[in-house]
Amino acid sequence: MPILETQNLTHVFPDGTVAIDNINLKIYPGEFVVMAGANGSGKTVLARHFNGLLKPTKGQVLIDGQPITKNILEARKKVGLVFQDPDRQFVGQTVTEEVAFGPENLNLPPAQVEAMVKTALEVVGLNRFSQQNPYVLSGGLKRKLAIAGVLAMQPKIIVLDEPFTGLDYPGVVQVLQQILRLHEMGHTIILITHELEKTLAHAGRLVIINQGKLVEDGQPEAVVYRAEQYGIRMPLRKGEEVKDLTWLK
Amino acid sequence: MAEITFFQYIYGDTILHRMDGRLKLACMLLLSLAASFATALHHYLLAFGLLIFALRLAKLPWTALLKDLRFFGLIILLVISINAWTIPGDPIPTLPLPGLSRQGVVAGLRFAGRLAIIVLVCAVVTGTTPLRTFGQVIEWVLRPIPFVPAARIATMVTLTFALIPVLLGQFAEMMAAQKARGIELRKNPVRRLYYAVFPFLEQMLRRTDQIVEAMEARGYSEVRTRAVFKSTKRDWLIFLLCLSVFLYVCCS
Amino acid sequence: MEPNEFFKPTTAPREDEARTNLRMTVYVALFTALIIIGGYISIPLPIGPVPIVLADFFTMVTGVFLGYRWGLTSVALYLCLGILGLPVFAGGKAGLAVLFGPTGGFLFGYLFLVAVVGFIVHKGKPSLFKTAMALVAGNLLLYGVGVTWLKTVLKIGWPAAVAAGLIPFIPGIIIKIVVASALARTLLPRFQQGPVPPFRQ
């Protein structure tokens, strides 16, 4: 059974923009999916439907076979969404507060909240910064904190919206390692990006969105050759294979 | 003004940092009340003595604190001089400025002393208490009162404190941008206020919707983990100290 | 009993209700913070020696945007923070003594101001005229309460109370009413449309 499924998902904004159009997608437990598409193709809008931040004009989203509208809080616990811009995601004044926000919403006992925060910070390696103000962290650390924030709720699925924007080389490597680590830990990963050269080697599946429609879905090795026609830079240079597409050495 | 880091928590591990939030806020309440009742010189000296002791205890960075207080210093000076010149009375023989009266100076100093105590109390408390604790304490106080949405009010308080520095920063930035584009040239006061506030408010409304979205994405719920407070004997001792200062100032 | 009932729930379905409540919670915090910083920031205007303080201006704006119920919540929160001893009243003052001092009437008056403005603006169809009238009525109440209070506490006569508590502020009041009306016209419709997903590029 798919862990996440969208059925005929369509979103039309009040001004008439059709941001996503009839998207049918099934994600299975433990997958590592890269979702690509040009600017404005609808990736962010799609991701915001996964945990009910946006409501579909038509169609529905199922998690573990259940429509998310049934229990929205449960859906938000299961699908952790890491925003495109981490600054927009922060709600706490210190790193600890920021990470504790999610577990507190689940109404867990204080001791358990504390334990979850500690674990999440350890996983991303931020425990040294637990009393810092989130806004003063470096770009890479901010991204890690954003990840820790959703990780503390122990979601089954983690959706990362363009996690590499604005990061320098070490920043990208740090965050990429982090994502792989989460995948190894058993989380289902949906990684939204248009920079295939940084990550595709690790993905088991490549999905391409173009002008709101799902146009390609399959093995990276098969799909990657058709990426360019949808406004995504062809990541393969002469003699390279998909397994070379990573910024990790 | 944007540098007012006034409601900023400064991480530390001192007696005051570890103190039970409920008692700490009670102390704040008592001391600022005492400040409003203070009349005699030794009341002020007592309060200042206590505060200097608290500042030492909290190990707050003096220099940063003084920088923050600069702004209030200006207000205090203003208050003293307004009082000094507006309250009628006898002139001071050693300082014969026209219009200056002894009664006025005394009243001004008294007023300024109160203000300084309140500001210092607040500096010590906010410097040693994470914002979230304020919300938690207020939630704890309201919890037993029926029909009051304690969790919601706690969230409001925490967010209010969090937003103040953001707003001040945003406002300063925006004023600078407006100056760069020559707002000074506008003589019409209506336009001037409008062009100062409109972009500021628009930006803040957008920022607020972002905060709402961020909280929603993490499943914000008003049925949430409640804080547990623990108080030690030492916390009670500090509280009793503040209580006795309060009682002394009020009753003597 | 649901604590929500304190703020009378709307007829919207549960999830939308939670969403609206959260949105208004955050907005109450925003406007409370605006009222607080309004007591600190001032915009130098080329009229008179008194710079305009913006606390009352933001109280008007609060009423315009939040309506009377949430607007009152916001002002009440502001007053409570001041009572607690945080220097939130204009010029860094705080405490019960200020609230019950000579100018306390102007602080309590904010409650009337925000309630009247919020009630009138949010009743029926919005229009510029109605907003302006609401603001005028709100200010009449604010200064009515404030000046009466001033007179009573200081035990002075009406002329003195009006001279100290009303006359110097009249130009400022007019400017603030005009600007608040203009803001209501440009920003309020957008605000009422509901949360614009802010990620629009």
Ligand SMILES: Nc1ncnc2c1ncn2[C@@H]1O[C@H](COP(=O)(O)OP(=O)(O)OP(=O)(O)O)[C@@H](O)[C@H]1O
């Ligand atoms: N609030 C909104 N109102 C109207 N249209 C919107 C809104 N938000 C987004 N859109 C439109 O929906 C489309 C999809 O936007 P979306 O943000 O999902 O793109 P994206 O694939 O994430 O792009 P990027 O790579 O730039 O992040 C765009 O055409 C955008 O202009």
Ligand SMILES: [Mg+2]
């Ligand atoms: Mg996007």
